[in-house]
Each structure stands twice: as C-alpha cells, then as structure tokens.
Amino acid sequence: xxxxxxxxxxxxxxRDFPAAVVRKRNYxxxxxxxxxxxxxxxxxxxxAMENLDTLTGKYGDEGDKLIFKILNNGLNNEKNINSTRAxxxxxxxxxxxxxxxxxxxxYDLTIPFARYVAMNLTRLTLPYRRYQIQPVWRADRPQKGxxxxxxxxxxxxxxxxxxxxxxxxxxxxxxxxxxLKLNDYELRINNRKVLAALxxxxxxxxxxxxxxxxxxxxxxIGLENVKKELAERGLQSYQIEIIERxxxxxxxxxxxxxxxxxxxxxxxxxxxxxxELGFLLAHATNVNLVVDLTLARGxxxxxxxxxxxxxxxxxxxxxxxxxxxxxxxxxHFSVPGIPGVGISFGVxxxxxxLEELNLFPGVLEVGTRALFFNMGEPECLxxxxxxxxxxxxxxxxxxxxxxxxxxxxxxYAEKKNIxxxxxxxxxxxxxxxxxxxxxxTGKQEVVPLAALHTYFNKT
Amino acid sequence: xxxxxxxxxxxxxxRDFPAAVVRKRNYxxxxxxxxxxxxxxxxxxxxAMENLDTLTGKYGDEGDKLIFKILNNGLNNEKNINSTRAxxxxxxxxxxxxxxxxxxxxYDLTIPFARYVAMNLTRLTLPYRRYQIQPVWRADRPQKGxxxxxxxxxxxxxxxxxxxxxxxxxxxxxxxxxxLKLNDYELRINNRKVLAALxxxxxxxxxxxxxxxxxxxxxxIGLENVKKELAERGLQSYQIEIIERxxxxxxxxxxxxxxxxxxxxxxxxxxxxxxELGFLLAHATNVNLVVDLTLARGxxxxxxxxxxxxxxxxxxxxxxxxxxxxxxxxxHFSVPGIPGVGISFGVxxxxxxLEELNLFPGVLEVGTRALFFNMGEPECLxxxxxxxxxxxxxxxxxxxxxxxxxxxxxxYAEKKNIxxxxxxxxxxxxxxxxxxxxxxTGKQEVVPLAALHTYFNKT
Numbered sequence: 001x002x003x004x005x006x007x008x009x010x011x012x013x014x015r016d017f018p019a020a021v022v023r024k025r026n027y028x029x030x031x032x033x034x035x036x037x038x039x040x041x042x043x044x045x046x047x048a049m050e051n052l053d054t055l056t057g058k059y060g061d062e063g064d065k066l067i068f069k070i071l072n073n074g075l076n077n078e079k080n081i082n083s084t085r086a087x088x089x090x091x092x093x094x095x096x097x098x099x100x101x102x103x104x105x106x107y108d109l110t111i112p113f114a115r116y117v118a119m120n121l122t123r124l125t126l127p128y129r130r131y132q133i134q135p136v137w138r139a140d141r142p143q144k145g146x147x148x149x150x151x152x153x154x155x156x157x158x159x160x161x162x163x164x165x166x167x168x169x170x171x172x173x174x175x176x177x178x179x180l181k182l183n184d185y186e187l188r189i190n191n192r193k194v195l196a197a198l199x200x201x202x203x204x205x206x207x208x209x210x211x212x213x214x215x216x217x218x219x220x221i222g223l224e225n226v227k228k229e230l231a232e233r234g235l236q237s238y239q240i241e242i243i244e245r246x247x248x249x250x251x252x253x254x255x256x257x258x259x260x261x262x263x264x265x266x267x268x269x270x271x272x273x274x275x276e277l278g279f280l281l282a283h284a285t286n287v288n289l290v291v292d293l294t295l296a297r298g299x300x301x302x303x304x305x306x307x308x309x310x311x312x313x314x315x316x317x318x319x320x321x322x323x324x325x326x327x328x329x330x331x332h333f334s335v336p337g338i339p340g341v342g343i344s345f346g347v348x349x350x351x352x353x354l355e356e357l358n359l360f361p362g363v364l365e366v367g368t369r370a371l372f373f374n375m376g377e378p379e380c381l382x383x384x385x386x387x388x389x390x391x392x393x394x395x396x397x398x399x400x401x402x403x404x405x406x407x408x409x410x411x412y413a414e415k416k417n418i419x420x421x422x423x424x425x426x427x428x429x430x431x432x433x434x435x436x437x438x439x440x441t442g443k444q445e446v447v448p449l450a451a452l453h454t455y456f457n458k459t
Numbered sequence: 460x461x462x463x464x465x466x467x468x469x470x471x472x473x474r475d476f477p478a479a480v481v482r483k484r485n486y487x488x489x490x491x492x493x494x495x496x497x498x499x500x501x502x503x504x505x506x507a508m509e510n511l512d513t514l515t516g517k518y519g520d521e522g523d524k525l526i527f528k529i530l531n532n533g534l535n536n537e538k539n540i541n542s543t544r545a546x547x548x549x550x551x552x553x554x555x556x557x558x559x560x561x562x563x564x565x566y567d568l569t570i571p572f573a574r575y576v577a578m579n580l581t582r583l584t585l586p587y588r589r590y591q592i593q594p595v596w597r598a599d600r601p602q603k604g605x606x607x608x609x610x611x612x613x614x615x616x617x618x619x620x621x622x623x624x625x626x627x628x629x630x631x632x633x634x635x636x637x638x639l640k641l642n643d644y645e646l647r648i649n650n651r652k653v654l655a656a657l658x659x660x661x662x663x664x665x666x667x668x669x670x671x672x673x674x675x676x677x678x679x680i681g682l683e684n685v686k687k688e689l690a691e692r693g694l695q696s697y698q699i700e701i702i703e704r705x706x707x708x709x710x711x712x713x714x715x716x717x718x719x720x721x722x723x724x725x726x727x728x729x730x731x732x733x734x735e736l737g738f739l740l741a742h743a744t745n746v747n748l749v750v751d752l753t754l755a756r757g758x759x760x761x762x763x764x765x766x767x768x769x770x771x772x773x774x775x776x777x778x779x780x781x782x783x784x785x786x787x788x789x790x791h792f793s794v795p796g797i798p799g800v801g802i803s804f805g806v807x808x809x810x811x812x813l814e815e816l817n818l819f820p821g822v823l824e825v826g827t828r829a830l831f832f833n834m835g836e837p838e839c840l841x842x843x844x845x846x847x848x849x850x851x852x853x854x855x856x857x858x859x860x861x862x863x864x865x866x867x868x869x870x871y872a873e874k875k876n877i878x879x880x881x882x883x884x885x886x887x888x889x890x891x892x893x894x895x896x897x898x899x900t901g902k903q904e905v906v907p908l909a910a911l912h913t914y915f916n917k918t
Contacts, residue, residue, distance in 0.1 A: 047608050048594065127861065
C-alpha cells in the first residue's frame with residue numbers, strides 16, 4: 001500500500017475525531033443530554049449559519065472580528081460585478097457588505113437561541129426550557145485547548161424569574177459531574193447584584209463594567225495587578241481600597257456572606273444579591289457550592305446569579321462550565337422583557353480532565369467485539385451467516401473478508417482492539433462448533449455455534 | 460409578553476429543529492448508528508470546514524459552484540490590503556484566491572473521508588470501516604426536500620475487494636429499514652461493469668459517461684427523451700437501438716440477468732458485472748433486492764456494484780439511499796490504489812416517509828413525563844425535593860416555578876404534551892401523599908409520595 005500523504009491537511013484549529021475520541025466525546029454528551037432531559041429541558045438545533053446581521057454587534061468589537069463569514073456565491077456573475085466591487089470597497093473600509101457576505105457561522109449558542117425565541121415567541125410555551133449541543137466556530141488564534149471549531153452544551157430557561165431555576169441548574173452541574181465521577185468538582189457562585197452593590201458602595205456605579213472586567217482577571221493576574229488595572233481604568237485609591245477589602249473576604253460560605261453583608265448589606269442591591277446567594281445555599285444542599293465573591297464573569301449581560309464550575313483541584317484545568325442569570329435575552333431582536341438563566345458545559349475541558357484522571361469507562365475502547373477469521377472461501381461464506389446471526393442479537397462483529405494469512409488477521413484484531421476472535425475451519429463447520437479465543441488472556445474455548453450468541457451476551 | 464418578531468429570519472434553505480423534530484431525527488440517526496456499529500463500522504467526525512483546495516475540483520464545475528467558501532479574517536488589516544486587492548481581482552475572474560478565502564464548508568462526507576484516509580494511512584488498519592453522520596452544506600437553490608444544510612449518513616469500507624462487503628452493506632440497508640418498519644423498501648442494484656459492457660457492445664466505450672448520464676435520467680424523463688439525449692450526445696441510431704433493447708429488459712431478477720447475459724455476456728466486463736450481481740442475489744437473500752439494469756447513478760467514480768434504495772411504493776418519495784463500489788478513493792490526494800465501497804442514507808427523505816406513513820413511535824412525542832404544580836411557596840419548595848427524588852430515578856419531570864393560576868399551569872402541561880400532573884397542596888404535604896392526574900384520560904389517583912417513582916416506572 002502507498003504511504004500516507006503528509007502534504008494534505010485540515011484548517012488550523014480544527015480537528016478530526018477518530019473512533020476512540022468520538023466514543024469518549026459521545027459519552028460526555030450523552031451524560032449531559034440525559035441529565036438535561038430528566039430535568040425537563042427539551043432539545044433545540046439551529047443551523048450552522050445565521051444571517052450575518054443576526055450575529056454582528058452582539059459579541060463586542062473583539063468578538064465581531066472572530067466571526068467566520070461566508071462568501072456569497074456567484075460573486076463573479078456578470079450581473080453582480082458592479083455591486084461586488086462596491087461591496088468589496090466597503091469590506092476594505094472595515095464594514096460588512098451584504099454584496100460580499102450575508103451569512104456567517106454561529107459564534108455561540110446563545111444568540112441563535114435568542115434569535116429563535118424572538119422568531120417563535122407566539123408558538124413557544126413559556127417558561128421555555130431548552131438545551132442545545134452543537135458546534136460553534138471562532139476565528140481565534142489556535143492554542144492548547146482552544147479550537148476554531150468546538151462544541152457547546154447549553155441549557156437555559158427563559159420566561160421565569162424564580163430562583164428555583166438557579167437551584168435546579170446547580171443540581172444539573174452536580175448530577176452531570178458526579179455521573180462522570182468528577183466528585184471533587186466545585187461550583188462557585190456569586191451574584192451580579194453583589195458586584196453592583198460593591199460598585200455603588202465605593203461610589204463607582206458608573207464604573208461597574210470596569211470593575212467587573214478587572215475583578216474577572218484576579219485568578220490570572222493577582223490582586224496587585226487587579227488594583228493596577230482598576231487605577232488605570234480611572235478608579236481612585238479610596239475606591240480601590242474598598243474593592244480590595246471586598247476581594248480579601250475569606251472563610252466559609254457563611255462567613256463570606258456575613259462579611260459581605262457588613263460591607264454591602266446597606267444597599268438594596270447588596271441585600272438582594274446576598275439573599276439570593278443564601279437561597280441557593282439553603283436549597284441546593286446537594287451541590288458542592290462555594291461562594292466566591294471574586295467571581296465576576298466577563299460577559300456583560302449577566303444581572304443576577306453567576307456560576308463557574310471548577311475541575312477537581314488535582315488537575316490544573318480551571319473552569320469546566322459557567323453561566324448565570326440575565327434580564328433580557330431577546331432585546332437585540334426587538335422583543336424585550338424576557339429574562340432567563342442558563343448554564344454551559346465546557347466539553348473539551350471536561351474531556352481533558354476525564355482523560356487526565358483516567359475516568360473514561362474502559363468499555364469505550366471497544367467497538368467490534370468479535371472478529372471472525374477468514375479460513376478459506378467456503379468457510380468464509382459459512383461464517384458470514386453465523387456472523388449475521390450474532391449481529392441480529394446486537395453483538396458487534398466483523399468477518400475478515402480478504403483471504404490473507406492468519407497473521408495479518410491477528411494483527412487487524414489487535415490494532416482494532418477487538419477482544420475476541422472466532423475461528424471456523426472446515427472441521428468446525430462439519431461439527432457445528434467454533435473456536436473462540438480471548439486475545440487479552442490467550443484463553444481458547446470450543447463453543448457450539450448454536451450457543452455463540454449466549455456466549456457473547458455473557459462475556 | 461411582547462409579540463414574535465417577524466423580521467428576524469434564518470438563511471434560506473436552513474432550518475431550526477424544535478424538540479419534536481430533533482427527537483424524530485435522533486430516532487433515525489440512532490437506528491442507523493446502531494446498525495453501523497453492530498456491523499463493526501467505527502465512527503469518524505471531520506471538521507465542518509476543509510481547506511478550499513481539498514474540496515475544489517472534486518465535484519465537477521457545477522458542484523464547485525455550490526461550495527460555501529469562508530472569507531478569511533482580517534482582510535482589511537493594513538498589511539493585507541495589497542494582497543486582498545489582488546486576490547479580489549482573481550475572484551472576479553472566476554478563480555479561487557487564498558488571499559480572500561482558503562477554507563470552505565464541506566460539501567459531502569466522501570471527500571473529507573478520502574482526505575482523512577490519505578492523511579492517516581499509516582495509522583489506519585485496513586480494511587478501514589468507518590461511518591460518519593454529519594451535516595454538509597451546498598449553495599443549491601432551496602426547494603421542497605432540498606436544503607442548504609442537511610445531514611448525511613455514510614458507511615464505507617476501504618481496502619477490501621471482497622463482494623461480501625457489498626453483501627453486508629445490502630444487509631445494513633435491510634436492517635435499518637426494517638427497524639424503522641419500512642418493510643416494503645426496495646434495494647435496486649446494478650453494476651457499472653454491466654453498463655461498461657453495454658457501451659462496449661454498442662461500440663460506444665468512449666461515450667461511457669454520456670451513456671451513464673442519459674440512462675440515469677430514465678426515471679425522470681422517460682425512454683423517448685433518453686434516446687433524444689443520447690442522440691444529442693453523439694450516439695448513432697444503431698447504438699441507441701442496442702441501448703434501447705437493454706433498457707427494455709424486464710422480468711424477475713433471474714430473467715433480467717438471463718437476458719442481460721444474452722446481450723452482454725460475451726464481453727469480459729459484462730460477464731464479470733453479471734457474476735457480481737449474481738453473487739449479491741445468492742448471498743444477500745434476506746434483502747429485498749431488485750436488479751434494475753437502468754440504474755446508473757450520476758457520480759463518475761463508481762466502478763462496480765451500484766445501489767439505490769427506494770421508499771415503499773405507497774409514498775411518492777423516490778430514493779432514500781444510494782452508494783456503490785469505487786476503485787480509487789484517495790487518488791485525488793496522491794495516494795492511489797485504495798478501493799472501497801460505501802452507502803449513504805437520505806435522512807431528510809426517510810424522515811418524510813416515516814412522517815407520511817405515521818411510523819414514528821408515539822413515545823417520541825413526550826419529553827417531560829410529569830409536571831408538578833405550584834400550589835404556593837412552601838408547597839413548591841416541598842415539591843422540589845420530591846421532584847428531585849424522581850429525577851434521580853431517571854423520570855423526566857418539571858415543577859412550575861412561577862406562582863401563577865392553576866389554569867395557566869394546566870395549559871403549560873397540555874401545550875408541552877406532558878402526560879401527568881402531580882399536585883401537592885398543604886393537605887397532601889401533611890399526609891405525605893400527592894394527587895396524580897393523567898391528562899389524556901382525566902383519571903386522578905392518590906399516590907403516597909414514597910411510592911411515586913414506582914408509579915411512574917410502571918406507567
């Protein structure tokens with residue numbers, strides 16, 4: 001056979017998933033999907049491409065640059081040439097032009113979801129509980145753990161203000177992580193109202209976004225650099241001092257809440273945010289909740305509870321999920337007044353964590369369970385019918401159709417991680433039996449053909 | 460609540476899939492996937508985007524026009540401006556330019572599969588049996604049943620010449636269709652070698668492609684128009700006469716094979732093609748095979764057996780799958796000599812057939828099985844814990860978190876097709892019981908809370 005062609009490649013930041021990886025990814029997806037469904041969330045799928053104006057202006061300037069735009073077809077048709085030229089000049093000026101591109105790949109699942117809700121509001125039953133597991137695309141600089149095509153897993157409830165939604169979503173994190181045996185996960189919680197109170201108390205209500213952005217970096221850059229950034233963003237030293245006092249609050253969940261109450265409990269927003277944190281702690285008692293007053297989350301649209309799920313401390317992979325409450329999902333699409341709350345799982349990160357902790361079930365390694373050897377033409381045709389009988393019983397098997405040396409057939413089974421081989425030679429054919437060999441142990445057994453499917457159903 | 464925004468839309472030819480549709484589609488996918496796996500095929504997933512030069516030149520000029528290309532990012536960066544302008548002029552001249560676009564959305568699953576095999580040949584174990592279920596994109600004119608984003612389901616074996624592969628793939632069609640209760644499917648078969656023999660016998664070996672393309676239209680345009688097209692494509696009347704004699708062969712499978720042998724059995728290619736058809740008929744005895752000598756299939760790369768699966772005649776939807784044998788999968792990528800055979804399922808068509816014949820299982824209509832009513836704040840918090848107990852037992856349920864009138868909660872259950880409602884008022888709380896009402900019958904029962912999950916596991 002000819003050699004692999006090394007000059008062929010795939011786009012930077014994208015991946016092929018061979019069988020072993022697909023099986024492991026599906027294990028994670030199916031676990032998340034089952035939990036979502038048992039919680040009454042229903043599936044939604046939206047197209048890979050959206051109209052460009054559905055996406056632009058929703059992710060900030062930096063986000064907009066990362067949207068993959070799709071070239072219109074037929075640009076060089078004669079009747080299009082003039083508008084194509086005009087559109088191209090617009091593009092060079094840094095503007096979008098529908099003459100060149102009017103569609104783009106989705107950048108996340110939230111905006112397509114908002115677009116869907118706005119388009120279908122009269123048909124939907126509110127509260128609408130949907131989950132969505134689909135790939136998204138970002139023209140980000142590829143690096144370890146960051147891809148240009150990756151899958152998001154989101155669950156959102158829109159049209160309900162009850163804090164029981166938050167309680168439920170916290171439980172979803174718990175159920176998914178414990179099903180995946182990530183028992184040492186942490187679900188950090190905070191509340192944007194608490195952060196708003198902090199801004200108010202330090203007289204920086206107008207600087208709420210600056211404060212949030214700076215605090216959000218605490219984990220990465222440390223307290224001193226956050227203070228520096230706050231100063232650069234125009235906060236004065238007495239303000240920074242109050243923020244520092246807040247960021248240095250430590251202790252158990254209860255202690256943190258007590259200290260935050262002292263600092264912020266005089267404001268309406270502070271009181272409410274702290275109450276909401278208390279509600280979650282009181283009702284999601286199963287969940288390994290950690291009040292983290294320094295949790296801010298970058299996204300601007302959160303208005304209440306915010307979540308961040310952390311992998312077990314033993315692995316150096318940080319956030320494996322996040323979410324929060326927002327006031328206005330569909331305002332961008334001229335349908336204001338729909339509040340909601342949602343969470344997301346970081347599947348690529350979870351994959352790395354499970355791999356590192358060796359938590360993928362061994363059964364995922366096996367596809368085909370038995371390989372029937374090809375012992376010659378009549379034997380092979382005979383074995384084909386026997387194999388079809390096994391397949392009817394749901395046992396995944398193959399027959400080596402090419403008539404090659406036994407050696408090569410052995411190698412095939414080993415390389416494909418097939419645990420059993422089945423040998424039917426002319427002697428076995430005459431006696432209605434076969435030899436079954438387990439590759440891991442080398443153990444070989446004679447099994448009557450009539451009992452073969454029972455044999456595999458047991459092992 | 461505000462009204463639906465009707466000005467928001469999605470790109471022409473794309474679709475949102477709400478829960479009911481996702482469930483039905485997943486029912487089809489999961490059936491196909493299970494059969495593929497039991498036959499020892501392993502999953503592969505490739506990225507949505509490929510390098511543009513991986514795709515261009517593989518689908519013919521018409522196909523190339525239907526490829527969705529992705530605009531490079533940062534075209535208006537200052538350092539790019541010159542090459543962007545140059546690239547744009549190339550684009551206007553009808554050529555590709557990597558300065559403007561170097562990636563594109565995949566158009567089918569076959570070329571990405573070929574690219575994958577060429578890239579990974581040394582790591583793969585041949586024969587390589589892979590299946591792939593993923594969306595593809597084509598800038599086709601949208602019409603009923605034709606979309607710009609649709610999902611393909613392919614299974615291919617590469618690196619094996621044995622006809623048992625064809626036998627197995629025919630059985631896969633049978634198993635999938637009968638699992639979906641499409642028992643009256645037909646699997647039409649023919650062989651490109653038979654068509655090559657026909658071309659040779661009528662002295663038109665150089666016109667093989669023309670003959671194939673014309674014959675492929677027989678179903679749609681009728682015999683007279685096929686003859687007209689053959690004439691237009693330069694076939695002479697004595698040649699057309701032989702082709703007509705061939706196309707008019709009728710009868711049972713055996714009769715057709717006998718008549719074809721008389722006409723074409725003198726050529727090496729004819730003999731071989733007819734033998735191969737005979738092998739399939741002899742060994743895929745389960746399968747509802749119909750020899751269809753007029754079956755040609757448009758694609759140029761087929762060289763042996765060709766398949767076309769037809770929906771039951773009672774629905775006016777034609778092909779629901781197709782495939783065939785090819786000699787050279789990866790030749791385009793400088794890795795020649797890898798033969799293979801593959802099949803594909805037309806999921807959108809199968810969906811329409813199942814819908815028309817009412818063959819989707821009723822259970823797909825139901826997501827959430829029980830809705831707990833909100834009877835006030837303490838009752839609601841109490842019910843939350845009871846509900847969590849059910850969810851732990853795998854029973855999909857919800858609690859109406861908003862404190863609204865019972866009426867509205869009833870409507871929610873009805874609109875969401877939730878079969879049961881569970882009522883826990885203060886009286887029930889005190890007695891440790893609940894009222895369970897089945898909406899379809901109106902039947903109401905008192906169930907002890909401790910027995911609730913057993914109740915739902917039984918119903």
